[in-house]
Amino acid sequence: MENALHVKNLSKSYQRRVRKPGLLGAVQGLFSSQTEELHAVRNISFSIKRGERVGLIGENGAGKSTTLKMLTGILVPTEGTLEVLGRVPWKERRQLALNIGVVFGQRPQLLWDIPVRETFRLLKTMYRIPEEIYQVTFTEAVKRLGLEPLLGTAVRQLSLGQRMRCDLAAALLHAPAIAFLDEPTIGLDLSVKEQVREYIRDMQKRFGTSLLITTHDLKDITEVCDRLLLLDKGKLLFDGSIREFERKFANESRVVAELHQPATPASLKKMGAEVKRHGGKIVASEGHRLIVEYRKEGAAPALTQIILKRQKVADLTLEKTDIETIVTRIYRRKPDKK
Ligand SMILES: Nc1ncnc2c1ncn2[C@@H]1O[C@H](COP(=O)(O)OP(=O)(O)OP(=O)(O)O)[C@@H](O)[C@H]1O
Ligand SMILES: [Mg+2]
Structure with a gap:
């Protein structure tokens, strides 16, 4: 099977201003030129095949979002190489955007003043989505994610959970080859979480999408993914099937x-x-x-x-x-x- 993405010896460090404790320290920090390096992702390597469904887990601050940001071209790696659908994300972000779907649950992307329905139409034009694909993805999203009552509302006026559902629908509207979903079930109630998982599963099956999902809800992994990556303070501690994970770590x-x-x-x-x-x-x-x-x-x-x-x-x-x-x-x- 062909690789959808490939990551080799990938690292990302952030430069942070050194701050002394206390309010005065914080203010001084604004003017200080002293910086320290924070190693958010440390030398990780992995590949994802076409159609694979992979979950990425790890504690708060483990480096999950940083990894996804590099894969989607938002961040430039400090070291290492990465390729998504044969392209280097930070160099070819625009071309890649047509073939990937992205959700950052902690920060929903759609924040516009126009109604949901118009937002989707606009995305259809931007992504040049063929009518026959749009008919499937739009209709399915509306039906499966219960969007009908929200279509006339401005995106800005939606609740977090409502916006999350629209965000997910928007990310999959062009039936992307790969979907990067960073906490796609955050803030959702239990029944909506189930709906969202079912929707992701169905769309994955229908279009053979490769999935990389980060989450703190392990049900997202056990119900949607077949493979698990565990980041531990920026390092890849485990990469394998869920069964192997249980076998290795379960007592x-x-x-x-x-x-x-x-x-x-x-x-x-x-x-x-x-x-x-x-x-x-x-x-x-x-x-x-x-x-x-x-x-x-x-x-x-x-x-x-x-x-x-x-x-x-x-x-x-x-x-x-x-x-x-x-x-x-x-x-x-x-x-x-x-
Ligand atoms: N823009 C930034 N500047 C400096 N440090 C950052 C920046 N973004 C993230 N970090 C740091 O990098 C580390 C990894 O952050 P990241 O957001 O990738 O974690 P995460 O695994 O997504 O955590 P969470 O589960 O809380 O979302 C953390 O220590 C964080 O403080
Ligand atoms: Mg995160």
């Missing part, structure tokens, strides 16, 4: 059984050996509760059967470390070392 999964009677030491011993052979370990037997932990993928059915065979079980649950828990653990793992 133990557990089978928790509520027993009719506490397990006897003798039965625990026998069961312990059998459980071990199947990749598990009895980590607790407290009164009526028995907990078996395992790391091996696919071990749950065998372990469950062993427990059911050896004990009288009243209830049984499987606890898997979900992706949110894993990500929270990674974010909390270490002190800030910028």
Whole structure:
């Protein structure tokens, strides 16, 4: 499969004025010529194939928006190379604009005084969108994102969530080859988030769009993407499928059984050996509760059967470390070392 974009050893540093603490320091800082370098993105490399759906996650300040800004030609990299649809974004931003769609959720792009419907018509002309494409993208957006009641309203007068929906519709109006969506579900209520994900998924399928989405809502990733990139203080800490991510970072999964009677030491011993052979370990037997932990993928059915065979079980649950828990653990793992 052909690459939609390719990034190699990409870095971005910002020059920041050094400021002393306090109000006086802030004022002095305005006139100071002393600067410091902030390494927002540090030597990252990755490619995205045509039609791939990739999620980019990371803590606040990890460098996600900076990466997207370089990919969309808004920022010039400090070091490294990047190519989007065979073009260098910061050199060929205008040509690229016709083939990419961009949403910056923290700062919606459409801020015009004209009604939504007119905004879309204007974009149609600007992007030279063929009528048959526009008919599909416009009609679908209106239907799927519930835009009908908003079409006559000036963009400026929309609420954040309403504007976000219009922004997304606008970004996909020309059925771009790649969509860069920076927090496309920010500020949306739960049902609208679902609508937005469904819309992105459908448009992706219909036009084979390559997607790069950043988000703090991991459902956006698990429901829309098949691959995950994790930025950690500007560095790429993980690049792979969501399953690989879980496999690499998830700790133990557990089978928790509520027993009719506490397990006897003798039965625990026998069961312990059998459980071990199947990749598990009895980590607790407290009164009526028995907990078996395992790391091996696919071990749950065998372990469950062993427990059911050896004990009288009243209830049984499987606890898997979900992706949110894993990500929270990674974010909390270490002190800030910028
Ligand atoms: N224009 C700028 N000038 C100086 N520093 C900046 C600028 N923009 C971003 N930074 C810094 O670069 C780092 C990365 O910022 P970036 O906006 O890429 O993070 P992010 O991953 O998008 O975070 P968030 O989840 O909060 O949106 C941060 O430390 C931020 O303070
Ligand atoms: Mg950001």
